[in-house]
Amino acid sequence: MRTRKIGRRTLLATGTAGMLAAPWVAGAQAKTLRIGMQSILSGPIALLGTSSRNALQMEAERINAAGGFLGRPIEFVYRDSKGQPQEAARVARELVNSTGCELLIDAEASSGSFAVQEVVRDLGVACIHTNSETSSLTADPKIRVPTAFRVARQGVHDAIAGSTYLAKFATDKKISKWATCSPDYAYGRDTTAQYLEFFKRAKPDIEVVTQAWPKLGQADLTEVITKLIQAKPQALFTLLYAGDLSAFVNQGNVYALFSQMTVASPNFDYPVLTAIKNLPTGIQSATRYLETFPDNPGNKAWGEAYRKKFNEYPTNWSWQNTVAMQFYEAAVKKANSLDGKALAAALTGMKINTPFGVDGTITMRDDHTTINYAIGWGQTVPKPPYITDVKPADWGRIVELETEWKKEQHYI
Amino acid sequence: MRRHPALRDALIAAIALVVLLLIPAFHRSPAFEDYVIRVSAMALFATSLNLLVGGAGMVSFGHGMFYGLGAYAFALLMQMTDLSLPVAALAAIAITAVGALLVGAVCIRLGTIYFAFVTLAMQMLFFSIIISWQSLTGGDQGLRGGIPRRELFGFELGSQLHLYQFCAVVMVLGLLAMRHIAASPFGATLRMIRDNETRAGFLGVVLWRARLTAFVLAGAFAGLGGVLAALFVSGAYPELADWPNSGQAIFAVMLGGIDTFLGPLVGTMILLALNDIVTRVTEYHGLVLGLVILAFALGLRRGLLDFLRLRRKGAKA
Numbered sequence A: 001m002r003t004r005k006i007g008r009r010t011l012l013a014t015g016t017a018g019m020l021a022a023p024w025v026a027g028a029q030a031k032t033l034r035i036g037m038q039s040i041l042s043g044p045i046a047l048l049g050t051s052s053r054n055a056l057q058m059e060a061e062r063i064n065a066a067g068g069f070l071g072r073p074i075e076f077v078y079r080d081s082k083g084q085p086q087e088a089a090r091v092a093r094e095l096v097n098s099t100g101c102e103l104l105i106d107a108e109a110s111s112g113s114f115a116v117q118e119v120v121r122d123l124g125v126a127c128i129h130t131n132s133e134t135s136s137l138t139a140d141p142k143i144r145v146p147t148a149f150r151v152a153r154q155g156v157h158d159a160i161a162g163s164t165y166l167a168k169f170a171t172d173k174k175i176s177k178w179a180t181c182s183p184d185y186a187y188g189r190d191t192t193a194q195y196l197e198f199f200k201r202a203k204p205d206i207e208v209v210t211q212a213w214p215k216l217g218q219a220d221l222t223e224v225i226t227k228l229i230q231a232k233p234q235a236l237f238t239l240l241y242a243g244d245l246s247a248f249v250n251q252g253n254v255y256a257l258f259s260q261m262t263v264a265s266p267n268f269d270y271p272v273l274t275a276i277k278n279l280p281t282g283i284q285s286a287t288r289y290l291e292t293f294p295d296n297p298g299n300k301a302w303g304e305a306y307r308k309k310f311n312e313y314p315t316n317w318s319w320q321n322t323v324a325m326q327f328y329e330a331a332v333k334k335a336n337s338l339d340g341k342a343l344a345a346a347l348t349g350m351k352i353n354t355p356f357g358v359d360g361t362i363t364m365r366d367d368h369t370t371i372n373y374a375i376g377w378g379q380t381v382p383k384p385p386y387i388t389d390v391k392p393a394d395w396g397r398i399v400e401l402e403t404e405w406k407k408e409q410h411y412i
Numbered sequence B: 001m002r003r004h005p006a007l008r009d010a011l012i013a014a015i016a017l018v019v020l021l022l023i024p025a026f027h028r029s030p031a032f033e034d035y036v037i038r039v040s041a042m043a044l045f046a047t048s049l050n051l052l053v054g055g056a057g058m059v060s061f062g063h064g065m066f067y068g069l070g071a072y073a074f075a076l077l078m079q080m081t082d083l084s085l086p087v088a089a090l091a092a093i094a095i096t097a098v099g100a101l102l103v104g105a106v107c108i109r110l111g112t113i114y115f116a117f118v119t120l121a122m123q124m125l126f127f128s129i130i131i132s133w134q135s136l137t138g139g140d141q142g143l144r145g146g147i148p149r150r151e152l153f154g155f156e157l158g159s160q161l162h163l164y165q166f167c168a169v170v171m172v173l174g175l176l177a178m179r180h181i182a183a184s185p186f187g188a189t190l191r192m193i194r195d196n197e198t199r200a201g202f203l204g205v206v207l208w209r210a211r212l213t214a215f216v217l218a219g220a221f222a223g224l225g226g227v228l229a230a231l232f233v234s235g236a237y238p239e240l241a242d243w244p245n246s247g248q249a250i251f252a253v254m255l256g257g258i259d260t261f262l263g264p265l266v267g268t269m270i271l272l273a274l275n276d277i278v279t280r281v282t283e284y285h286g287l288v289l290g291l292v293i294l295a296f297a298l299g300l301r302r303g304l305l306d307f308l309r310l311r312r313k314g315a316k317a
Helices: A003-029 A046-065 A085-097 A108-121 A155-173 A186-200 A221-230 A242-254 A297-310 A318-333 A340-347 A395-408 B005-026 B028-055 B066-078 B083-108 B112-132 B160-183 B184-195 B197-202 B206-233 B243-257 B261-281 B286-299 B304-316
Strands: A033-039 A074-080 A103-106 A126-129 A148-151 A177-181 A207-212 A235-238 A262-265 A285-286 A351-353 A361-364 A376-380 A387-392
Touching: A033 A046, A046 A074, A046 A297, A046 A318, A074 A085, A074 B261, A085 A108, A085 B206, A085 B243, A103 A235, A103 A318, A103 B083, A108 A126, A108 A148, A126 A235, A126 A340, A148 A285, A148 B160, A155 A186, A155 A262, A155 A376, A155 A395, A177 A221, A207 A221, A221 A242, A242 B304, A262 A361, A262 B261, A285 A395, A318 A351, A387 B286, A395 B083, B005 B028, B005 B160, B028 B066, B028 B160, B028 B206, B028 B243, B028 B261, B066 B083, B066 B112, B066 B206, B066 B243, B083 B112, B083 B206, B112 B243, B160 B184, B160 B206, B184 B197, B184 B206, B197 B206, B243 B261, B261 B286, B261 B304, B286 B304
Parallel strands: A033 A074, A033 A103, A103 A126, A126 A148, A177 A207, A177 A235, A235 A262, A262 A285
Antiparallel strands: A285 A376, A351 A361, A376 A387
């Protein structure tokens, strides 16, 4: 009986203490600033989401150690959209309306980011797209949204930088006969056409001798490889990526494809480079992310810290998410607010110092997309750093040709 | 009551609608409102599928094609013309009905398994058309740029509350209409065909005509669901017309119950609630969902409402 009485009292006391403490606990919770992050975190392209999330985790630690945003510690709420646009729209609304997120990081791929864009248009919250490379998301004024921004590479920038580099390379090496091999859907066909268009503008005498369109995720590429070899091109341009690209190189090695033509692709990044068994020397490749380019201590230290923490190489998506948080950090400080409109005003035209910029800075242009990020082309070597002799792209030229392209699309 | 089943249905529908419309007056919950909006699209879709599966014994694996067609037709009409919202919605449903007529004309004479596979093949064909006809549909990026949500009798469908009210009304009316179809002599004819098509044929029923009518009606209601889905995402995306979406509707029907009219609605509610809760907690949502479906299939051996109804019957007997 005695013990029971004490038990009740203890309960009463704890309960009262709890009730008294409750407002404090609740207060502490409300002080934390929640940032919603959505991406594809399951299925075959989960690396998109997980390598984005890793980078954001590192950023949260860094920012919280420095006092958070407006004196409030930040906390990410991660959600998986499974890559379905209707789910992406739902998740974005849930993050803001029910979970209480005050800022959004949209790390979705293409169609998901367009669905999120429309939600942001309705809600008026600040949002940074970190993984969608489709140019129209920000370039088309009909699709652009006042409070949504993109911190990521953009298709048209890569196409201009790549074709300019390859035109010079082809002139130097006297290569005129080209073949292409890209995935058979909108990205592959559109972007190949875009590269070829800029390529022909820079070097009108090139000739495309054959074009191959393997299906996405096609396991056996024999037919494609033999078709390419039989056409006897001097060089091959490919937009295959991720697992398809490493499969292509591994199977191409069997047919000695790489000794019969020069291969060029913008899509060799760490996950691909490390998945290839015998990486041939001399593939012309862009750097989506490389620890050694831009060659500065900040970039190197970040890449090493990431590898140490997660035991894998960072991806292109990792640096993009990192820079997005650097932009948020600077904008929140400048606007002294989390309001969508105030942040949009602060972000527009903002220039920040970051090791991922080609000259140590990246600018958020008036059309809500970033410029001056690192784009370089070099050639592969079988061992780390995997891509050497990297030549940075000329951003003046990129912006000039991009403006022409925008006029042709009637965006401006 | 027995003598006026239509009246009883209308009464239940009216009560459900009033309750749904009153909830935001007492408590505004954006998550709940989004949930109801999504349930309305999916419930119309799943119930229309059950008109075929439960009502006529025609198991279609390609029903998502009409959901997608409704969404694309509506979104394109809103983007490319100045039609008012209800006119565009009705036109989208009409387009879906024509689509269903064409597909149905090819499929409905086939036996169960072949019917299932040919409908699936048709859906894949439709999906490929969406992906390849980029100039119209935007290809795999989807139809971007948002749907202009023109005002409708003072309703601004960009506002969540108004979209919620609109979807609640459309869902209740749509379900009521399908209930009438299922309870009509035509519905009875379909069930007769399902149970014994030879006998139905001998009684003078033109089998293909009844089946085709059912197929077109089901397609049209799926298209209506697609219109609501397009309004929710403010666009149309190929995933809406892809086969996993047909699978979702089949899951909803299985979870809720095939032989009870409201089964697919209940199944949809379970499916979406599960999705919302489980994705918040884990990335292994597919695993959890699979286990739940297994539990239903092996444990209850039927959908929830069918199970409850049979138990009640068993208790009475």
